[in-house]
Amino acid sequence: MTEQHNGQLGKYRIDGVLGKGAMGVVYKGFDPGIERVVALKTIRKEMFSESEQLELIGRFKNEAQAAGRLTHPNIVTVYDYGEDAESAYIAMEFVEGTGLDTLMAPARPTPLPRVLAWMGDLLQGLEYAHSRGVVHRDVKPANLLITRGARVKISDFGIARIESSTLTQAGSMIGTPSYMSPEQFRGEPVDGRSDVFSSAILLYQLLTGARPFTGSASTVMQQILNEDPAPPSQVLPALGTGFDALLARAMAKRPDARYPSARAFHEALLAAAQGGVDADADATTLADSDLTRLVPAAPAQEPLRPPPQDAADGSGSGSGIATLTPWKREALPDVEASLARQIGPMARFLLKKVADKAEGLDQLGELLLPHIPSSVGQVQFQQALVQIGKKLEATGTGTGMSRSQAGSLPGVARTSMTAAPAEAVPEGFDEAWAEATAHKLVAIIGPIGRVLVKRAMKQTGDRQAFLQLLASHIDNPGERARFLADALARP
Numbered sequence: 001m002t003e004q005h006n007g008q009l010g011k012y013r014i015d016g017v018l019g020k021g022a023m024g025v026v027y028k029g030f031d032p033g034i035e036r037v038v039a040l041k042t043i044r045k046e047m048f049s050e051s052e053q054l055e056l057i058g059r060f061k062n063e064a065q066a067a068g069r070l071t072h073p074n075i076v077t078v079y080d081y082g083e084d085a086e087s088a089y090i091a092m093e094f095v096e097g098t099g100l101d102t103l104m105a106p107a108r109p110t111p112l113p114r115v116l117a118w119m120g121d122l123l124q125g126l127e128y129a130h131s132r133g134v135v136h137r138d139v140k141p142a143n144l145l146i147t148r149g150a151r152v153k154i155s156d157f158g159i160a161r162i163e164s165s166t167l168t169q170a171g172s173m174i175g176t177p178s179y180m181s182p183e184q185f186r187g188e189p190v191d192g193r194s195d196v197f198s199s200a201i202l203l204y205q206l207l208t209g210a211r212p213f214t215g216s217a218s219t220v221m222q223q224i225l226n227e228d229p230a231p232p233s234q235v236l237p238a239l240g241t242g243f244d245a246l247l248a249r250a251m252a253k254r255p256d257a258r259y260p261s262a263r264a265f266h267e268a269l270l271a272a273a274q275g276g277v278d279a280d281a282d283a284t285t286l287a288d289s290d291l292t293r294l295v296p297a298a299p300a301q302e303p304l305r306p307p308p309q310d311a312a313d314g315s316g317s318g319s320g321i322a323t324l325t326p327w328k329r330e331a332l333p334d335v336e337a338s339l340a341r342q343i344g345p346m347a348r349f350l351l352k353k354v355a356d357k358a359e360g361l362d363q364l365g366e367l368l369l370p371h372i373p374s375s376v377g378q379v380q381f382q383q384a385l386v387q388i389g390k391k392l393e394a395t396g397t398g399t400g401m402s403r404s405q406a407g408s409l410p411g412v413a414r415t416s417m418t419a420a421p422a423e424a425v426p427e428g429f430d431e432a433w434a435e436a437t438a439h440k441l442v443a444i445i446g447p448i449g450r451v452l453v454k455r456a457m458k459q460t461g462d463r464q465a466f467l468q469l470l471a472s473h474i475d476n477p478g479e480r481a482r483f484l485a486d487a488l489a490r491p
Helices: 050-067 112-131 192-208 217-226 244-250 262-273 326-343 346-357 361-371 375-395 431-445 448-459 463-471 477-489
Strands: 012-020 025-031 036-044 078-083 087-093 097-099 144-147 152-154 284-286 292-294
Touching: 012 036, 036 050, 050 078, 050 087, 112 144, 112 152, 112 192, 112 262, 112 326, 112 375, 112 448, 192 244, 192 262, 244 262, 262 448, 326 346, 326 361, 326 375, 346 361, 361 375, 375 463, 431 448, 431 463, 431 477, 448 463, 463 477
Parallel strands: none
Antiparallel strands: 012 025, 025 036, 036 087, 078 087, 097 144, 144 152, 284 292
């Protein structure tokens, strides 16, 4: 009887099974020393010959060595490696999330804001890993966990290789065929540009709902080595041609013809998205748990309109919002239209769900903002709220109660990223202030902070929008609030 069956693996208590594979089991475990829940990934030695064990256990240990060097909010953290007579195991961060492969519906594209958010998380995590000499080598939906906060966590560096290691040898072809780069099929040494190729295949699939290379393993290999896929605009004409050149370069057969880094690919993706192209926004919905799930398209909807007076004053029995004050009656159609540009037709459902909790426009923004997955989209929505607020003030309707007036009211949710007040005036900033902000951000999330600051400076010249873009990359609510407070306090 193995230690796992006795409810113990090394120092870890086994609390359940998370999954089973051909080589071993993934357990939910608990580290009693520091009282931390972990995931325990194991390989059962008895399933392999002695020579196979040497290769597999070596690769498995390499996962711990490679991923253990990586501490980043978009990468599953590896804590420990262990081995006994029956098995080898890795203790890693336990993530409350769902594999992207289970969230993607066949033949259904993903809305552009969500694509940008997920791809941004993925490419930032890969850029960080590549800067430390670690190549993932198996980027695919099954290895990307989507957390309940709609963030991406890259998992399974089981075939990652440290670039300088002698383990990276010609003739070692490892990866998943549908997402492998040409150099992987040829068994050549790889670098970060191989992950760029695999990420581009994922981007193509998210945008169009179809993989660029399909068929049997041998057919896929032949296509990846010799054929260029159809431009995404041919697969989904609604996309326009804005992504065609981007994906053609990212999936170039020769590594030196691709984007030189994950960062460069991400910047090019953001630039292409600024053209206003959009995928079928009807491909998503929002579950009550706020966990994103992709489902078949829903019928198009007309913008939300105020119900008849008897429903508005609470005397009716309609299914609309129970109570509409004058500012809501005037603002909700514009709010829904702005929100729909970010999350699609689920804007109506979400607005009905939360509007009665808001006593003012800024509170309504606070309730809606966390449901927008893209940091750029969040800023755009905040800016739209500012304009809606100005419109309400101009008509004499007003924007309802402010946060300071209604902050203690029950049922009003508070978030660490608040909507900009309607009276806010855009405020610029200089490079010295941006550099001081970068220093603060790096202290919280590491060197990637400087990359994010440079990117945000290209996207906006407004201080508030700039800070919101940066704060969206800080996972810890307390640290995010302190970052914003400190940055806003500096002149």
